[in-house]
Amino acid sequence: MKSEIAARKAAGQDWLRAVPGPLHAWLVPIAIVALWQIAGGLGWISATLLPTPLTIAKQFVSLGLSGELWEHFQISILRALSGFVLGGLTGLALGLSTGLGKMAERTLDPSLQMLRTVPLLSLIPLFILWFGIGEFSKILMISLGAFFPMYVNTFLGIRSVDVKLYDVSRIFQYSKLQLVIRLIIPAALPNILLGIRLSLGVSWLVLVVAEMMGTSAGIGYMIQDARAYSQTDIVFVGIIIFAIVGKLSDSVVRLLESKLLRWRETYKG
Amino acid sequence: MYGMVSGMSADTLIIEQVNKIFQAPTGNVMALKGIDLRVRKGEFITLIGPSGCGKSTLLKIVAGLDTSYEGNVLLNDKPVSGPSIEKGFIFQEPRLFPWLTVEKNIAGNLSLKQAAVRKKVDEFIELVRLQGFEKAYPRELSGGMAQRVAIARALLRNPDVLLLDEPFGALDAFTRSHMQEVLLDIWQNNRTTMLFVTHDLDEAVFLGERVVIMNPRPGHIRSILPIDLPFPRKRTGSSFQELRTKVLREFEKVEEPEFDTGAGI
Numbered sequence A: 001m002k003s004e005i006a007a008r009k010a011a012g013q014d015w016l017r018a019v020p021g022p023l024h025a026w027l028v029p030i031a032i033v034a035l036w037q038i039a040g041g042l043g044w045i046s047a048t049l050l051p052t053p054l055t056i057a058k059q060f061v062s063l064g065l066s067g068e069l070w071e072h073f074q075i076s077i078l079r080a081l082s083g084f085v086l087g088g089l090t091g092l093a094l095g096l097s098t099g100l101g102k103m104a105e106r107t108l109d110p111s112l113q114m115l116r117t118v119p120l121l122s123l124i125p126l127f128i129l130w131f132g133i134g135e136f137s138k139i140l141m142i143s144l145g146a147f148f149p150m151y152v153n154t155f156l157g158i159r160s161v162d163v164k165l166y167d168v169s170r171i172f173q174y175s176k177l178q179l180v181i182r183l184i185i186p187a188a189l190p191n192i193l194l195g196i197r198l199s200l201g202v203s204w205l206v207l208v209v210a211e212m213m214g215t216s217a218g219i220g221y222m223i224q225d226a227r228a229y230s231q232t233d234i235v236f237v238g239i240i241i242f243a244i245v246g247k248l249s250d251s252v253v254r255l256l257e258s259k260l261l262r263w264r265e266t267y268k269g
Numbered sequence B: 001m002y003g004m005v006s007g008m009s010a011d012t013l014i015i016e017q018v019n020k021i022f023q024a025p026t027g028n029v030m031a032l033k034g035i036d037l038r039v040r041k042g043e044f045i046t047l048i049g050p051s052g053c054g055k056s057t058l059l060k061i062v063a064g065l066d067t068s069y070e071g072n073v074l075l076n077d078k079p080v081s082g083p084s085i086e087k088g089f090i091f092q093e094p095r096l097f098p099w100l101t102v103e104k105n106i107a108g109n110l111s112l113k114q115a116a117v118r119k120k121v122d123e124f125i126e127l128v129r130l131q132g133f134e135k136a137y138p139r140e141l142s143g144g145m146a147q148r149v150a151i152a153r154a155l156l157r158n159p160d161v162l163l164l165d166e167p168f169g170a171l172d173a174f175t176r177s178h179m180q181e182v183l184l185d186i187w188q189n190n191r192t193t194m195l196f197v198t199h200d201l202d203e204a205v206f207l208g209e210r211v212v213i214m215n216p217r218p219g220h221i222r223s224i225l226p227i228d229l230p231f232p233r234k235r236t237g238s239s240f241q242e243l244r245t246k247v248l249r250e251f252e253k254v255e256e257p258e259f260d261t262g263a264g265i
């Protein structure tokens, strides 16, 4: 009975075994792209609404070769990174201070928590009024977006330090600095890394919005500009770039996590 | 009666009329009441008593980890105001830093790059029989192995007073008896004052020069029995068994008021 079920199960998965393991995740996307290409090639869908994957790929290559793509890309990356670094570092610094100090917590945290509830995108008109639509305004907006995930998670990480380990470091007479370096930062690291990941994600999101609100360069601008001329294939190229970079930056942090948090014992599903 | 053994000036640790009340939303718990204990320098005291009678609480007060209590605790004639390296502590749980390897946990804030530290750490790793696990993380250790790391970590710092909260509870019988020998060696070589909490009657009699028997609700000292046996002791000897029975009898008297529902939990 049991072996029969096992055999049937095995037969069901036979075709899957023929495909190498790492490709399993790609089966569905490949099938969709293939269908899309066929449908587009047969003229079932309008090329202006949904260009075929092949057209998009060609556009990708030609934009890449002309150097135009690289130019937009550089500017976007620079914006996103400066915003992320600025906001992330401020978030880390303020998270550390409110996490470590009762005084800072009492005076600073309530205001920050209040600000946090304001939807960031609703502030865009205000930013444009105050700072115009220049670089400064964009980077400030991105850093504001990157600030909160970093701040909240750093604070949370510090406050989740185990009191039992704190007692051990008291017995060892750790200095204030040693306490921070040897206990608090390592213990808060999982949360800090999570903060970095979320911050990166938000930076990327705000970047797109910021670049669409008016500028003359950047991937967001490229998309906006192409839309005006109904060059849907370029819109797709832009979206794909955003997706790839977003995924890559996330993977970098994940890699960092697996290196730095090797000591952790967690449920892996 | 024990004043004879411990002359006033020779007492390194003095616990005087210590009361401790835990304030909890469900009501206050009197964890310790009128604790009086004087410990000579280099003396080995074992503390035994049923679960919840305040043994850990007392140890934490002596360590300076808990400073909200009534009464006096003096170490070398000075009131205990906070934790320090001179008062070593082996907790009931290993409490290792999960992000540090075994050797780094033992070294703590000492640098393994220093040859002297390196040598000492290796020495203690060997003493607790963990060779080969120097680079392992705590999650890779069994409960007993982790506890041995915690023991090595405390012993390495060679404290004046060592407070041990059921340190060998998680060890198997073999390792336990080995660790008892190690502890006795260190005690005799370094003249460390030991305050050793245990649940194990044999262990209390095997290690202690005096056995302190505690009673719960509220936690107080029921009696203190001297164990006048020379070291090394033999568990199988008739005098050992006699003393063991004597302590057991005291202990059984302690167990009686278990039924009375006082200010528990």
Ligand SMILES: Nc1ncnc2c1ncn2[C@@H]1O[C@H](COP(=O)(O)OP(=O)(O)OP(=O)(O)O)[C@@H](O)[C@H]1O
Binding pocket: B022, B023, B024, B029, B031, B050, B051, B052, B053, B054, B055, B056, B057, B058, B092, B264, B265
């Ligand atoms: N942080 C706390 N808050 C409130 N009550 C506490 C706290 N810690 C201990 N108690 C209470 O104090 C009493 C003594 O606890 P303690 O941990 O000292 O017992 P113990 O003798 O070490 O027990 P065990 O042998 O099980 O370790 C218990 O009744 C417990 O409920």
Ligand SMILES: [Mg+2]
Binding pocket: B055, B056, B057, B092, B165
């Ligand atoms: Mg206890």
